[in-house]
Amino acid sequence: KNEVEQSPQNLTAQEGEFITINCSYSVGISALHWLQQHPGGGIVSLFMLSSGKKKHGRLIATINIQEKHSSLHITASHPRDSAVYICAVIEAGNQFYFGTGTSLTVIP
């Protein structure tokens, strides 16, 4: 049983392309995080969402609570964006559920 589903699992893009990563979840949530993990393992939180849309620089995250779906968009992608992107939801009961991650490679 997967409480959080991400797609695609792997994504290769040319520098400058617009990228979308999707996350669907089945549990009731109090918040959703988009995380970035670089080789070497460290995790950085990009966004925390509970509704609507957030934007940081070239990154945009949206969430539709009714549809239980979130998307992470990267505009004008760059090789330094290459990383694993993980969707993580914090369930109303305070437990974390993680997606399997999307491995993004941006080619110059």
Add this chain to the structure above:
Amino acid sequence: EPEVTQTPSHQVTQMGQEVILRCVPISNHLYFYWYRQILGQKVEFLVSFYNNEISEKSEIFDDQFSVERPDGSNFTLKIRSTKLEDSAMYFCASRVGGGLNTEAFFGQGTRLTVV
């Protein structure tokens, strides 16, 4: 910017030994979490902790695992008798509260290698 810190960054231990992984959450945070990532696999929730007790735990968090907040700053994960399959990255996180719009902050992880 405040951050969650974890020590050590890498620990190698013999199978059957006890290990303690340490985390220093952000100082005014009240909710604490441990999770792990076996190499090549997805991140898995282990346990959440609030008000000096476990609030949620996963099936992975069996009797060989325990957590403690021994003082006002540290949050530790103890593995009593390590197994080869405990080799993973262990991440700590903290939040100021448990409700909506309270962001989780993540540590950089401890890579545990059981030999």
